[in-house]
Amino acid sequence: MLQDILMDAKEWFPAGVHTELRAQCNRDRDVVLVQGSLTRNSREETRGVSARIYQNGVCGFSSVAEYTQDAAKNVLREAADNAAFMDRHAGKGKGTLPPFSGEGIVQREELPDTEQKRYIEVVKDFDDYLLRNCPHLTGRTVRAAEDSMEKLLKTSDGAEGHFISPRSFVYIFLNAETKDGAPVEVYAPLGGEGTFDRQFENPAVWYPKIDTLYRQLMDKREGVHAKAGLRTVILGGMMSGILAHESVGHTVEADAVLSGSVAATNLHRQVASEKVSMTDFAHTAFGERCPLPVFLDDEGIVCSDAPLIENGILTGYMHNRESAQHFDVAPTGNARAFLFSDEPLIRMRNTAVHPGKDRLEDMIASVEEGYYLLDYNNGQADATGEFMFGITCGYEIRKGKIGKAILDTTISGVAFDMLKTVDMVGDSVTWSCSGYCGKKQPMPVGMGGPALRCKVLIGGR
Amino acid sequence: MKTSKQPGQIVNTVLEHLRQKDAGVASCRAYEERTREINVDANAFSLMRTTFDRSVEISVYPGGKKGSVTVGSFDETDILRAAEDCLAAAEEAEADDAWQLEDRAGHQSFSDGVPEGDIDMLFQRVKELLEQIKREFPKIVIEQLVADHVLRNEYYGNSHGVSYERVLGAYHLWFMFTAQEDGKVTGYNYSNITTESLDKPLMDCGMIRQSLEDTERQLNPVPMEDRFTGTVLLTPKIAREIIGEALYQFTFDRALLTGNSVWKEKLGQKVADQRLTVSLKPRDKSVVCGARYTAEGYPAEDFDVIRNGVLNSFCLTKYAANKTGNERAGNNSFDLVIAPGSCPLKNLLSSIEKGLYVDGYSGGEPGPDGTFSAVAKNSFLIENGSITHPVTETMISGNLAEMLCSLRDLSAEQMEDGEGSVPYMAFDGLLISGR
Structure with a gap:
């Protein structure tokens, strides 16, 4: 979770312009099994802070991959310089934006980090299911992925927010061949909003969707071209x-x-x-x-x-x-x-x-x-x-x-x-x-x- | 860039930490990047953006088990934790002896492009482009334009003693536009270039002028009512997209690993017209800041995928090559170079009895057998060797593998936009259908 170290940030905002300051962390988890071989097993995290300043109809923006108070002050300065550059060369004389008196929205939810082991267990579970139940496959790919964004926002007109949006999917790609030997493929994403451990606590609940996908692949093996x-x-x-x-x-x-x-x-x-x-x-x-x-x-x-x-x-x-x-x-x-x-x-x-x-x-x-x-x-x-x-x-x-x-x-x-x-x-x-x-x-x-x-x-x- | 540590120090810290942990084979790549960017929206300057990014990508293969972690920080606590996370991720994987990194120890250093960009000059060139467009192409409306200079300082090292150090910088321009008149609007078209020089007006780079001209002529398109088998003349921009799809479907890792590639048994055999030579050439003069090494630490070398119509190489990483019993490709970039023909564009056009000139393509991903159908965008009907009128609601259907064998010709003219060089290409025998 991002700690709120920007409590005093408004004091650092330049005067007379609309300012947004945002700290953000994006988290990605990605595991791919192709024909039973683990071709990707990765975790990624990007984190930093950015500022945007609106001045006379043009904007300046700056960001740095660092989340400290000094970094926040630096991006505010750089964004102000950029806004001034654009205003000097291409300003539209529009003044500032109308104020918006929205209330802060702060989520208190935690963002649990599913162990990498669990992603691998789940893709293997699905892969085993495919091997046991889909006899006519010529190829199979199972990919498990979670991406999430956590944002902490402060604006010059008082809006504040701290919110998290995770989503998790397992993507199933199935391949077969037509009777003429031409490859055909179907694919489906399983999952939705929420962390991976919640979406895939019991992979078996998704098996009926895999059965449907396999049926569609078998139908496609006998498929015909559409009439243009x-x-x-x-x-x-x-x-x-x-x-x-x-x-x-x-x-x-x-x-x-x-x-x-x-x-x-x-x-x-x-x-x-x-x-x-x-x-x-x-x-x-x-x-x-x-x-x-x-x-x-x-x-x-x-x-x-x-x-x-x-x-x-x-x-x-x-x-x-x-x-x-x-x-x-x-x-x-x-x-x-x-x-x-x-x-x-x-x-x-x-x-x-x-x-x-x-x-x-x-x-x-x-x-x-x-x-x-x-x-x-x-x-x-x-x-x-x-x-x-x-x-x-x-x-x-x-x-x-x-x-x-x-x-x-x-x-x-x-x-x-x-x-x-x-x-x-x-x-x-x-x-x-x-x-x-x-x-x-x-x-x-x-x-x-x-x-x-x-x-x-x-x-x- | 303001940072206390250089990418090389980060890489060495990570590799040393992993060595102390007996991690076995490992690699690390670290970079810091500064982007200075100018944006235009709806024909007017809108934003100047400066970003400072950092990334550390760590891969470990203890006992052949792979784990990878990427972290956007140079902080020592963060990178050592990332190295530990990477080891923990690998622990859960299964051993696979197909993973193999470059093991010929050595260090190479590169400086490419224009590391210190001139943002004031870039702004002036963009301003000049907007003024030229307003003057020469008054019906064009720019939906969005992004011009930037990117400076990157990167370092790669692996546990076999292989390392690369590189500083590179280049300007990029990408913009999307329509033509508008009397409440009518065309579809979006786009143009882009990568360059290390701002010596000449942007209007004179790549295919920018041609795309703007074509788009203005797109007003008042006629819905296609016909259905016929004809010739499709692709602009270089679209030829790159289509050939790229074919390479992806038939020669890249996934196609071979899943066994889906229709070319899987075709190495050394004819897969295209003999006039077609398709290469990935990061060292070609037409490529600005091309790849210097692969993610597995091998030096990037130019190679032909298709040479005189014969499949010369798949585009495989070392991992996929080991898995499928093939050779590793010279590089894993997409720096596409297609050898031009000898036919001037005007002669190529005049040789076409009936077909389409296509400067836009909007299609679903082709099926694994190469079957595709797509909407022709920014396209014109060709009849009796001449362009007659723009079309709308027109689809092109065919098969990529068959299409490469039905090449009518390649033009002598090429597009060089800093990302490779591609000629105009015409293919016969495609189904063109409207309502």
């Missing part, structure tokens, strides 16, 4: 989560809006079917704790939900303090930094499509010819909202029934066009929070949604 073109699809909950994040979420981050993303000209306009609503949740969604809750952001703003689409109408953006001032709205607490050496950027937290009323069975039964798409390995979107997701698990739908598995493919579309084709919305939400969102810095994020029936462009043959 515009198709009716049912996107599973994992897919609607990445859709919310990539194709809408990134375009409605206020910094992207200020750079002219497609959302800039669509506020208060119909951008989706009226069945679609979407929110970037701070910490609680649909009455439950989000997969990666965020209570206080790295500018000292107490986090609140950012409604994005309500019944098909684009209603708002995600903000940091500066963009909130620009748009004359309250900040939502979306400014987050990955390492102590990173400046806060506007980032998503837990972005999700709201559930509807349709049952998945009815949705599949309603499709004459199309695809049921369940999982992906990556996704991207751009300023236009044109998105792409790599599909790793999906099935044909023929006359309302699930057919053959499909081989890896890609789907794409333009978000605000594609969302208007949504005509059925499932009644339950699936969340995910493994992996990182990339935007100058990586960042853990949560995303989720229900099944959606819509039209997308699918690659294939």
